[in-house]
Amino acid sequence: MVGSSHEALHRIFQKDPALLTRAIQDVLGVPFPEPREFAGMNVDLTEIEPIERRVDTLMRADTDEGTYLIVVESQGKKDEDKRGSWPYYLSYLYAKYRCEPVLIVITQSVATARWAAEPIHLGVREFPSLTVRPLVLSPDNVPLIVDAGEAERDVPLAVLSAMTHGRGPQAGAILESLATALRTIDADSAAAFVQFVDSCLGDTQAQQMWRDLMTAMQYFWRHPLAEQVRQEGREEGIEQERASMVLRILQWRGIDVSESVRDRVTSCTDLDRLEVWAQRAVHASSAKDLFGDDV
Incomplete structure (x- = not known):
């Protein structure tokens, strides 16, 4: 670790x-x-x-x-x-x-x-x-990779970009593009890269965003650090923490969340459904995209 x-x-x-x-x-x-x-x-x-x-x-x-x-x-x-x-x-x-x-x-x-x-x-x-x-x-010369397509073409370089620029103002865009790119490589390599990035994010909000993204994509949970996060989730309430994660991802992606959407997410006690919503939140264009065909 x-x-x-x-x-x-x-x-x-x-x-x-x-x-x-x-x-x-x-x-x-x-x-x-x-x-x-x-x-x-x-x-x-x-x-x-x-x-x-x-x-x-x-x-x-x-x-x-x-x-x-x-x-x-x-x-x-x-x-x-x-x-x-x-x-x-x-x-x-x-x-x-x-x-x-x-x-x-x-x-x-x-x-x-x-x-x-x-x-x-x-x-x-x-x-x-x-x-x-x-x-x-350094941030002076390592490329700033905020496009998912560019990140997919060279995932290790995108990881290096996130590690060097992760404390900057474009951290959200960098992490989102990298999260998408990690889907294109093998799970073991992706899980290792996840921890490298997690260790380099000095900003608490950026680190929480990264952990939310990785939890939604399930890479983060392959490593010991995940046990700490799971324990924090148990202390707060797993359903409550998972619902908060869904809403945080939407917030960091700049997507407006209506009261009706917020109420639906926070009142849900189905962990499997919350996990699906978290995965959809990573790519959703609007808050309503979370629910898809869910009744």
């Missing part, structure tokens, strides 16, 4: 290493060669001295142009101590494996992104002996 946005932001690349290539090539515009194979590596870079040095994610990419070691660092805020470790990471990896290291920093903060992208110069100011130029993925 993913427990924090820090973990989710780099673990998505462990789940889908090919996303790394697309992020480097398409988002960052770096002509990175197409890997034949990816392999995860030990993230512990500690030597004999008692100073722990551990990267977030380390992947080996074998290409026709040679082997690259891709270091992914998730950064929530400015941290000069962490920044000071980056040259060590790259130098150590090159010295040990004689492969070209590539540093990618991913963050949800524009300010942190600008800080992380600044070159690190070590040595004489005009003639540095070592220069490190991190590649940074």
Whole structure:
């Protein structure tokens, strides 16, 4: 179970290493060669001295142009101590494996992104002996995917979009398009992506919207975090919580709800029917679309 946005932001690349290539090539515009194979590596870079040095994610990419070691660092805020470790990471990896290291920093903060992208110069100011130029993925350059069709064409990239932009003003549109796109991939991958996104949504309302959408689509309930939500539902009353979920989805989608519709939903005690209404709410054009042919 993913427990924090820090973990989710780099673990998505462990789940889908090919996303790394697309992020480097398409988002960052770096002509990175197409890997034949990816392999995860030990993230512990500690030597004999008692100073722990551990990267977030380390992947080996074998290409026709040679082997690259891709270091992914998730950064929530400015941290000069962490920044000071980056040259060590790259130098150590090159010295040990004689492969070209590539540093990618991913963050949800524009300010942190600008800080992380600044070159690190070590040595004489005009003639540095070592220069490190991190590649940074952030809301500044990760595409904002709010169209369901675009999300379906590249679901992992749509997940990355939701993870980096999920705290912004278009969170609702992003999450709705991603929810639709998740229907097009296998359930296990979808369930993993659901948790990555859930861990990165710092806004309480956006997170609740995401959980409502996923509950309606049943992906969310495949993971341990769902037990917490189910327990909350039991404490409040499962029928009441499910009815509230239906109305929240309509509200977040900007659909007007009349008093008669609200009364019908809140008075319903049939969990199966409420579940159907929740699924319809995700795509409904009007509140009356909830009921379909229901009498």
